[in-house]
Amino acid sequence: MSHSSDTYLPSSSSSSTTTAAGSQGLSRFPSLRGRSVFITGGGSGIGAAIVAAFAEQGARVAFVDVAREASEALAQQLADAGMERPWWRTCDVRDIGALQACIAEAAAELGDFSVLVNNVASDDRHTLESVTPAYYDERMAINERPAFFAIQSVVPGMRKLGGGSVVNLGSTGWQGKGTGYPCYAIAKSSVNGLTRGLAKTLGQDRIRINTVSPGWVMTERQIKLWLDAAGEEEIARNQCLPDKLRPHDIARMVLFLASDDGAMCTAQEFKVDAGWV
Template structure:
């Protein structure tokens, strides 16, 4: 991975990432390790090979904590395990999500609950678990991954877009709750990042061309674009930013 910037204050920071062993989450783990941070991440699938790769690359291994973030007890337990290994969490990155396409006319109540559990509920309960330690220290950064999909009014996955609108609203409320204690809470809303999953499942030549036509910048987003923005929000470089939803999408949507 090519580093575009170095944030010196992230060296030694205790970072916890949901879904940090695959997709953009793996790039986030890589990016924080490159800054000298201590990284722990939770994921459902075995990530031993990825952990070994990171250790070869950085000389230090991230801490893999196997579990499902929709299991709140396991989520909270994994955060305690991360803190035992690396100290209180300084930076929480809630990244794990499921943008599964679904037909709204056929979506069952259980499917709705399952999608909201991973795409919204886990964001709240992860923040709930790290907040007491951050409050006690008078500092911390929580970064919640949202998406421009709900701002665009995209069709094809209404439970996902509803959850992402909720993430932005949750972020603003938590920023108000935690701000008096020096804790920052921001959302990051990427555009269409061309991960391998996106290329394999949903990207078509026609779809890619149409989306690029909507962008001001005529280059597709790659995971590094999201990593750089996350590092900025984690760092003291953004120390007076909170309650914001920062868009990184090449200029598809506008805010303000």
Template structure:
């Protein structure tokens, strides 16, 4: 850890998908700042919680649920708020970039891609905002992706949802700015999580992607943590409605 965000100490943080991939590194990063972390995921994360407790001396609160079950997701958020105080920071991180082609998509698959990659984000924001209004403010970080900015093929439902996340982020930032609730997005590049390495990373594909980056190092999950902590902290108190790209310099904004 190269920076300490003192205002994150004792903050109540809720992360979707916080037990694996980038989300596990986010849980670790917020715990290192002294935050109280709760997270949800579909798979049992007891072993990960054991690891975090041994490392930080405090155990994150894990609530098992499928984020596409909106009552279960919002119920988990209520449980976290009751246990750790009103949610001050929401990180919508969970996503699924299952590969697919346009012509093979049916209505059920389309609905599922939007449910996991966009709908759950909206209703998590809705629940968090209600508590943040009462508390006098808060920070929401929605994970998007540069995939839609690049015009990638291979997962049109996913890229559609990620474009929607950016639009939703801007609208919520405008609507709830008067309540001192900041809403920003992070758009990572190709982060080499274990899942990505197992399913889609090949030497040829990685070489081609690195060729598009300004910085020639591959992205690891640790590279996304600092940007998330920054947007969660009051250090960025006048930033809202923005999409922060962390991709090694593939796409440009502005």
């Protein structure tokens, strides 16, 4: 079981020029340099692209993931590329106490977090008939609860800093009435409620909170499990842009919202889906 958004694709799979750790040619956000950032599910997939993107900006990055080997490989890859090695721990986010302990430990080492990225997710397929109460609770424990309690953990530090940015990873899948994952759809649809429900409260302390909802991102897991001839036709039919979405495309939007350039953006959903119709 993976708690991150699939496996991060190395540079050879991207349609743009990239380094081993992430993408070249990204805008530079000076406001992110030296800031502490915490990312859930950062060891692989979209999360790993976000970790790499912040590292490239000179941020002090911390992340958690259940994928130990992938997480260590990513951290070493970034260090070998001359970036500051991310702080990371193995953590099952279903254990809220463990998640909050990791956040506290990382903050003690890196400083209070200016940025939180709630990325962790698992889109395992299931049918309506197969779902038991235990399975339902387990899906929510991965896809819904961690975001709320991670926010609860970082907000006191953001208040001390005078502000911050929370970026919640949503999904366009449920909005397009995607099938095969009703529990995932329920959890991901709640992300917009979490964002809007906290925006006024957090905004009083200049803490911004937004949702980034990816379209069909071509991670290794998606390509391996779901991308077939029919999927290729679906992309060609539904995307306005012809290029496939890659993890670093999502990271670019996250960087903007985390930076001072997004200073007046809050309570919003930003879709990165190549114009899916």
